Amino acid sequence: MVRVILHGCNGAMGRVISELAKEMDSMTIVAGIDLEDLGLYDYPVYQKLEDCPKGDVTVDFSSAKAVDPLLKACAACKMPLVLCTTGLSKEQIDKVQETSKETAILRSANMSLGINTLLRVLEDAAKALLKAGFDVEIVEKHHNRKADAPSGTALALADAVNEAADGQYHYTYGRVGRQQRDKKEIGLHAVRCGTMAGEHEVIFAGPDEVITFGHTAYSKVVFAKGALEAACFLAGKKPGLYTMGDVIGEEGEAEETGA
Secondary structure, eight states, X not given: OEEEEEETXXXXXXXXXXXXHTTOSSEEEEEEESSSOOSOSSSOEESSGGGSOOOSEEEEOSOHHHHHHHHHHHHXXXXXXXXXXXXXXXXXXXXXXXXXXXXXXXXXXXXXXXXXXXXXXXXXXXXXXXXXXXXXXXXXXXXXXXXXXXXXXXXXXXXXXXXXXXXXXEEEEOOTTOOSOOTTEEEEEEEEOTTOOEEEEEEEEETTEEXXXXXXXXXXXXXXXXXXXXXXXXXXXOSEEEOHHHHTTSSOXXXXXXX
């Protein structure tokens, strides 16, 4: 049985993961990490990874400001890490890459099976449609408490399209006061309202026709399930940077960044 430490256990996703974990026979949460123990769970809660009982993998759904000390602690104790927090800076992303030389890290902007399948589909679609001169716009919608915009998933979708075009496109965030769109740009637009778990739409628009790819998450359970499946996958893996593609068997071998 995989022993999981949940970093950010008191947050909305932490609570969903804690409930879902009770239904899984393959793993158990042995400890949580957060600012205080609110008495919500049947596992103990600590403020630092160093104080936790022995685990096989840490799952992180916290905040960008909490990621730096977590990466340092995981590197020190060789703890595999499923990193789900979005809104990381370039410096933090570089730190993730560096830390993956010391321990296994799986980082994903979105943990759902549907989104990770969509990423693969987009690459194939973009190769044909961009060559035909189609414009690309991405619209994402989330709850009113989400801090980062655009979402990490929207950026991942844009990156999938751009990689299919050998990186020729640049990103435009909103259009207030702008001139006519550049043919080599991908527009990203963020909506924040209500309690929406997450909706993403990728629009390819050409002369007289539009093709739309979309994904809607109706609850946070899809992300929690993916995170726990990723945790079971990552436990025991050697150092390297892994993706959800490795979990669902679409991307082949992970990128090994260390021995």
